[in-house]
Amino acid sequence: MCRNMGITHSKKGNTTAEIEDKKRQIEEEERPWPDLLPELVFSIVESLSLLDRFNVSFAFPKWKPTMGLVPSMPSLLQITNLDSKYSTFKIRDPITGTFIETCCLPYRVTLLSSSYGWLLLSNYELFTVFFLNPLSKAVIRLPPIEPPYSLSACFSAPPTSPECVIFLGQFGADAIRIMFCYHGDNIWTELFFDNKESRMLLSAYEVNSVFYKGKVYWLGMDGRIGVFDPVAKSWIVHGSSDFLGGYNRYYLLVQSGDDLFRIWTCCVDFHPTVSVYKLEKHGYQWKETRSLDGHSFFISFYPSIIFSTEALQEKDRDKIYIRSSNGKYCFVYDVGSARILNRTNIFLKQPSFNCCCWIQPKWDYPSFEQLRWF
Secondary structure, three states: OHHHHHHHHHHHHHHHHHHHHHHHHHHHHHOOHHHOOHHHHHHHHHOOOHHHHHHHHHHOHHHHHHHOOOOOOOEEEEEEEEOOOEEEEEEEOOOOOOEEEEEEEOOOOEEEEEEOOEEEEEEOOOOEEEEEOOOOOOEEEOOOOOOOOOOEEEEOOOOOOOOOEEEEEEEOOOEEEEEEEEOOOOOOEEEEEEOOOOOOOOOOOOOOEEEEOOEEEEEOOOOOEEEEEOOOOEEEEEOOOOOOOOOOEEEEEEEEOOEEEEEEEEOOOOOOEEEEEEEOOOOOOEEEOOOOOOEEEEEEOOOOEEEEEEOOOHHHOOEEEEEOOOOOEEEEEEOOOOEEEEEEEOOOOOOOEEEEEEEOOOOOOOOOOOOOOO
């Protein structure tokens, strides 16, 4: 009996040990997911759609720093102002074609600029300009200012960087008003320049501004370049007029690597025409080009926003993706062959959207200190 009792006790002990071992094995198999090596996280996230990345950011918060390093296919961001009371932000997943509602603000906003995955927005009722990351919902408040209507804007670096400077430009027939604010400043610097002599024609909705080699460049509607130097606090107009007319025309600048390009588009929605020029290294002369040096350009209007990204695939090299001015289509222009390849419906059927622009999603989750501008 004692021997049988001993055998029974031994079997019972072994069974309990096996159960504990299995529990421990399951726990060990489940535990590593949040704590995977950054290399594995990068590989996993790289293969996910934008919607899946959005969900993963909530499921595995520890992955967020690595997610910010994974390149993303540019997506379309739609801003809708409803009943003048609040604004919704939706990003279209380029893989699934579905819209992801990322955040909502309890007031009406106007888009001024978009870069580095951040939006520069203004609210004319609250007299504010601020940054928003529509994916992480991070907000960076800026010094108070009464933003003028019809202005062109850009910023030099991600707003979390101490190197970031914001530039706002308002252009009239007689005067040019430029406002800028360095990271850490608690007030805006405001300058006025005479425009009577140069008579440079600029429109905040049909041209854009670019921060290039420490200066801000504006492309006039007559082809000339206006250059603002924030250090010397000077405004100089370069080049000669080479006006290109046409209905529904746009004149755009884009920095790509160490080069500056000029894009001219006309009649985008019906019979689109595109011309691409590259600024020569010496002087301020434009030369037509059939190459973007392997990059892809993404253009959107109202306001005019354009950015360059290194092509992720061979088929995307030297292509310009143009969102039509009515927001319903996307044209793909091949710079090498100088022709429109196709016109794709981008499913923007909502009649109340305020604007729609390209954005390269960035999963930035700044610290409290990084959210402080001053």
